Amino acid sequence: MRTELVSIPTDTVPLDGAYYEPDGGPIAGAVIFFHGNTMNFYVGAPRFMPPALTELGFACLAFNRRGHDILSVREDKETIEGAAFQTTAQAQADHEYAGAWLAEAGFPDPVVIGHSNGGMMSPPFVIARPKTPALVLLSAGRGGPLRGVQRPGLLGGADVEQFAAKARDMVAQGRGRELMMVPGWWYVITAESFLDRLATVPDVITLAAQITCPVLYVRGDQESPQTFPGETYQANAAGPCEVAVLPDCGHFYVGKEQAVTDLVCDFLNRSVLGK
Structure with missing residues (x-):
């Protein structure tokens, strides 16, 4: 080829x-x-x-x-x-x-x-x-x-709402592009991207x-x-x-x-x- x-x-x-x-x-x-x-x-x-x-x-x-x-x-x-x-x-x-x-x-x-x-x-x-x-x-x-738990532990798992609340606070503070650690994810994700994963x-x-x-x-x-x-x-x-x-x-x-x-x-x- x-x-x-x-x-x-x-x-x-x-x-x-x-x-x-x-x-x-x-x-x-x-x-x-x-x-x-x-x-x-x-x-x-x-x-x-x-x-x-x-x-x-x-x-x-x-x-x-x-x-x-x-x-x-x-x-x-x-x-x-x-x-x-x-x-x-x-x-x-x-x-x-x-x-x-x-x-x-x-x-x-x-x-x-x-x-x-x-x-x-x-x-x-x-x-x-x-x-x-x-x-x-x-x-x-x-x-x-809103499928935050597509498989056990993914994207915050059972604590997804806790991490979502944290991400929303970060966005409200103008820190939406800052990185956060989330269990069940690929190491790091921004607050904006985390919330986007849940909604879109x-x-x-x-x-x-x-x-x-x-x-x-x-x-x-x-x-x-x-x-x-x-x-x-x-x-x-x-x-x-x-x-x-x-x-x-x-x-x-x-x-x-x-x-x-x-x-x-x-x-x-x-x-x-x-x-």
């Missing part, structure tokens, strides 16, 4: 990423990857899937949202970004910026593959593009507002009724079906939906990269390429 490092403009800092094309032959379509929480375009599925997908004839775009990793700096000490500062609005905007970049490359309606938080954030992008050929949800969370995350199950393209939902058998509800999504989906549970597999598919890649390639061969 041919690989090009790309920079996608936004209203603030650009999004870094990689664009992959098949090394010869016609391009069958495109795939856009939405990475998971605190991850980036060079780990997980956005890294290990493009070689197989370009063999099928797909161009692939993998990119960093501004909420990538945990914390990062750019040109100076004041230009700080990372998942500690992320908001749903920013993530959705970054998906749209990347989608517009891919449309300019000739692919306005790509296949969408989202892992974890990236899958949870993907429904609005797909709903805005009714010609989306297919959606792959890799261990996408249930989402929805898309409800994946509710939005399933607005997505008509073929969907593949994958999770590992070590993951909770309540937190990663493939079967519930399937029951609410407006279009065809397949659910696959990988044996001996956790949230990040470590050691199961080939197995999940095979599942996705088989699904796209059948649902998009008609093979």
Whole structure:
């Protein structure tokens, strides 16, 4: 495959990423990857899937949202970004910026593959593009507002209201971008981002009724079906939906990269390429 490092403009800092094309032959379509929480375009599925997908004839775009990793700096000490500062609005905007970049490359309606938080954030992008050929949800969370305890201990766990009160006080004092430690989170998060996580995350199950393209939902058998509800999504989906549970597999598919890649390639061969 041919690989090009790309920079996608936004209203603030650009999004870094990689664009992959098949090394010869016609391009069958495109795939856009939405990475998971605190991850980036060079780990997980956005890294290990493009070689197989370009063999099928797909161009692939993998990119960093501004909420990538945990914390990062750019040109100076004041230009700080990372998942500690992320908001749903920013993530959705970054998906749209990347989608517009891919449309300019000739692919306005790509296949969408989202892992974890990236899958949870993907429904609005797909709903805005009714010609989306297919959606792959890799261990996408249930989402929805006020779900402070999506799994035991997540985002403050049983003490979520205590941390929410602290975050609200910090915002009221003009300290919304200051970092706070929250049990069950990825080390640190700002007060503003913490409150945003509780209130604005898309409800994946509710939005399933607005997505008509073929969907593949994958999770590992070590993951909770309540937190990663493939079967519930399937029951609410407006279009065809397949659910696959990988044996001996956790949230990040470590050691199961080939197995999940095979599942996705088989699904796209059948649902998009008609093979």
